[in-house]
Amino acid sequence: MKNTETCILEDRGIIYIEGPDTNEFLQNIITNDLNKVSDKQSIFSSLLTPQGKYLFDFIVVKHKKGYLLDCEKTEIDNLIKTLNLYKLRSKLEILNLSNEFIVAAVSFDKYLSLETNQEPGYTIKYREDTVLLDPRNINLGARLISNLEKLYLSLKKLDLKIVDTNIYYEKSYKLGIAQKNNSKLKDKIFGVECNFEELNAIDFKKGCFVGQENTSRIRLRNKLRRRLLPLKVNEGKILEDDLIKFNNKEVGRVLIHDPFPFAIIKVTDPNINEFLNKELLCGSAKVEVIKPEWLKL
Numbered sequence: 250m251k252n253t254e255t256c257i258l259e260d261r262g263i264i265y266i267e268g269p270d271t272n273e274f275l276q277n278i279i280t281n282d283l284n285k286v287s288d289k290q291s292i293f294s295s296l297l298t299p300q301g302k303y304l305f306d307f308i309v310v311k312h313k314k315g316y317l318l319d320c321e322k323t324e325i326d327n328l329i330k331t332l333n334l335y336k337l338r339s340k341l342e343i344l345n346l347s348n349e350f351i352v353a354a355v356s357f358d359k360y361l362s363l364e365t366n367q368e369p370g371y372t373i374k375y376r377e378d379t380v381l382l383d384p385r386n387i388n389l390g391a392r393l394i395s396n397l398e399k400l401y402l403s404l405k406k407l408d409l410k411i412v413d414t415n416i417y418y419e420k421s422y423k424l425g426i427a428q429k430n431n432s433k434l435k436d437k438i439f440g441v442e443c444n445f446e447e448l449n450a451i452d453f454k455k456g457c458f459v460g461q462e463n464t465s466r467i468r469l470r471n472k473l474r475r476r477l478l479p480l481k482v483n484e485g486k487i488l489e490d491d492l493i494k495f496n497n498k499e500v501g502r503v504l505i506h507d508p509f510p511f512a513i514i515k516v517t518d519p520n521i522n523e524f525l526n527k528e529l530l531c532g533s534a535k536v537e538v539i540k541p542e543w544l545k546l
Contacts (some may be wrong), residue, residue, distance in 0.1 A: 250355060252362065253410055255393075257352075259351065262325035264277055264314050266342070268315070268339070271316065273340045277335075278335050278458060279294045280464070286310070286316065289372050290311075292370055292450075293370070293385045295440055299459060303439070303440055304323075308384060319392070321428075326515060335459075357382075369383065373490070378393055386448065389420070389426065424481050425544065426541075433489065434504055438513050439464065439467060445528075476513070477511055480503070480536045480539070481537040482535075485533050488532060489503055490502060491532040493538070494522040499515075513536055
């Protein structure tokens, strides 16, 4: 995106959690450290299964006396249901505010015109709107979370023109960060295989969270042998669960096939450097595995 452009992320939903037990409740279940969150800092985090496999990912933002969770709108009911399962007798409210708030993406350059701090997740106020530098990777730019009634006035004052949302998601895909149809990952791969450590979603020093035992074991025992990576389709069409082969040996499997494809890829046996950026067979299609610049293998 140019610094004069914005994408309205209508596929994002907003959950609000507030109440005297909110901090303890969230701190006990999410993968990141809620103590990092303040009026000036937001975080990326996730909720895993007890076995450490992916369930949901979201951005956590301080709002009034509670927290906003910025998540995929198609998964919002499922996320609220899961949060309520963990809630038990905790004194808090979990509200779907997707009809009141909306998320817009703006460029990194536009963010720099408002704030010089380049720490991932750094958060400011523009008028009454929250603006945060993406906590996963600053090259994704910033997010503006606004009340629906005030959004267009804020965009006008920022001199921003609304453009096709796919411009933003195409950039995310090229950076190697999956954001569309992440429900396809559910209970299929471990959180660390989603590169959540590198994307600042996991804090291994915070103590317990759901799935913490397996997550730590995989990392500490050097058992992280697969990664979620973007695919470039050179020829044909791919489908979910298609196997990816190199020299007739399986090296991966498609998890998200559309619109921005991602696959779980072996990084050992064979070593990923043997087939990286080479044309591979995927069903009847031909693909390449792309390694993001920020990911060290």
